[in-house]
Amino acid sequence: MTQRQVLTLATSTPLTTLDADKMTKFGRLNNTIEGLYQTNRDGQTQLALAKRVQLNATKTTYTFKLWQDSRWSNGDTITAQDFVYAWRRALAPQTKAPEADLFLGIKNARQILAGDLPATQLGVHAKGRFTLVVTLDHPMVELPQRLAYPIFGPQNQRVATKWGAKYATQPKYQVYAGPFMVSSHGNTAKHWHLIPNPYYWDRKHVYLTRINVNVYHNQAQEWQDYQQGRLDEVRLQSKTDVKSAETQTTYTARPYSKMILITYRHHSSTSIPSQLLRQTTTRLAISHAVNRQALGRNTYGKSSLPAQGIVPAGLSRGLRGTTDFAASQPDQTALTYQPKVARQQWRQALKKVHRHRITLTLSYLDTTHGRLVATQLQKQLMTTLPGLTVRLKQRAQHLNGHSSPLNGDLNLNTQQAQYADPLAMLALFTTTNSANTTRWHNRDYDRLVAQASNATAFNTQRWRTLLKADGILMREQGVTPLFQPASTYLMNPHLNGVRFNTVGTLSNFKEAYFAR
The missing domain is CATH 3.10.105.10 (Dipeptide-binding Protein; Domain 3)
Incomplete structure (x- = not known):
């Protein structure tokens, strides 16, 4: 690996919210969120914050046992109640997340979305600090695939209650369960950056020391910064750009579902x-x-x-x-x-x-x-x-x-x-x-x-x-x-270990690193 492990990426939109319930695109913020499952390199799901899961005979109840040493970026322990709070909040009328339809099939979700039941009636509850029970209206064999999506991640109820209306409006009003966290310092309308979560359970496999995210409204400037080494990837937007870049060794095409x-x-x-x-x-x-x-x-x-x-x-x-x-x-x-x-x-x-x-x-x-x-x-x-x-x-x-x-x-x-x-x-x-x-x-x-x-x-x-x-x-x-x-890109050839997903969220930089 190289001594400098700093990744610099481009985006077209500034950072406006850190609230998973207000996003329809997670983008780079995917790397700050982790849930019961995550997607592996083969596109399959594997347990993440849950260490095991048990199904009942009718396959309508999932009982998750959480790891007891998983922590938020502020050091708080991640508990089953953090999932209960997050899921109910996503369906609550005052929130009603844009992608709340993904909860359909979990007991009472349809009635809650229709306004016929309160969000507290959702089929999810904590049984002790580290046992989460999810009850379904009917069997859902695709549930693990759904639960890998960021909207099903936990939210820290203590932090959300403390900050009230300020919660997740700025980095200092949010905490994170994923491998990275948004830094509370040095962010502007044109720049924000991620740093490693010091309490992340698998932090020994997080190699990048910083992920810069720069906001561009001018593609010519983005191209210039990539060519001068100030950006590690640039997306090819026009047909002409794609055609001229297709023969370069740094060219990559990423199909997406x-x-x-x-x-x-x-x-x-x-x-x-x-x-x-x-x-x-x-x-x-x-x-x-x-x-x-x-x-x-x-x-x-x-x-x-x-x-x-x-x-x-x-x-x-x-x-x-x-x-x-x-x-x-x-x-x-x-x-x-x-x-x-x-x-x-x-x-x-x-x-x-x-x-x-x-x-x-x-x-x-x-x-x-x-x-x-x-x-x-x-x-x-x-x-x-x-x-x-x-x-x-x-x-x-x-x-x-x-x-x-x-x-x-x-x-x-x-x-x-x-x-x-x-x-x-x-x-x-x-x-x-x-x-x-x-x-x-x-x-x-x-x-x-x-x-x-x-x-x-x-x-x-x-x-x-x-x-x-x-x-x-x-x-x-x-x-x-x-x-x-x-989506087609030119990419720094020294960057390795990035997981490019074809479903859910696009890229995972947890194990990314630069090598000579």
Whole structure:
């Protein structure tokens, strides 16, 4: 290892909150959080703050025994009550974390989110200081994968109570259970940094002495700092940058379990665009008009993968670990580029609303990649579908990952899997899920997703049930998956030991180090 173990990274957003219940993206802060489970290098879950777990016969109660020597960054002992407090707080009406739907399946979570029960009725309680009992509404074989996500980490109730409204608003008002903590000193609007947590249980395997995070609003400046050695990685944003960097030894493409897709606004009964988009034929025409391979290649680069269904490649494999769910998805023909079929279906759909021409708005997130995908998609749709005019419509990206409501007839959106199971994507499009902004619904689809969610084991029957659900979503094009992007970077070749995840949170620097 080199003598200097300081990592410097870039971000586009300043540090505005350290409250896990207010974030939709954890980014670098993932390295300050740890829960009952963590994701290992193979993408599988392993116990972290829990040393063992026991299930009851019906697989509806998990009893976790915590390590008794795990401590917060201020020296406090991490207890079962810290988990109880954190989970109840995430669902409480005054908090209601953006990703609170992940708690569905834990006893009473649905009723709590609906406002019918108080958060104290959530199926989690402490049995002594170091025993945590989690009770479910039904078996959830994917629960360990879910619990590795940062929102299920503990929160220090004593610290939260002490600081009240100030809690987690600044580094000095927060404590941490992960390998790093946010320093309380030297932070500005353009810079913040992490230092090792002195009480972390596995601190002997934490090698970096500091992680600097610098805020950039100018990509040219970011490039210059990387080239002059002031940054250890730079993300490649434009198609030109990706193409010029692909042959360099420091180039890396990191696939991630997320999908760029089109959602549709069709819940208005009087709007002609809504009447058009309510037709399955219309949505299939749009899907067949998209050349997904060209769209991904011309925006994110050749490492991006055309969608085979709603579930991204590499997210989940079969019982013997050989079959990727993405490759097994049925009705992939609904996603193939067939311009002749698209034109035929489009004319048929227009005829039903008594139109020869129509204008639709395409909403996109105001980012470099968002604009690029929108303009490329606009060109493809207008070239292939006769009588269609597509007008682009921006929507803003807010702090902490929140974005403005979807406001177009067609909406470019990105959905990511927070845990390694097909259900992580398929459950998003059930009738009652808050992520289902398109309001598409299908009773058979809901039934199949519920059936898979209630399964007691990862078996062939569950696998087939999930495939059937995916087939319904694709045949009806409830949403239209486009491609799975890969984030591309140039990276300091001396940096080793970083764990780049394909699901959940993106990167883990716990065991990272620099070597000559």
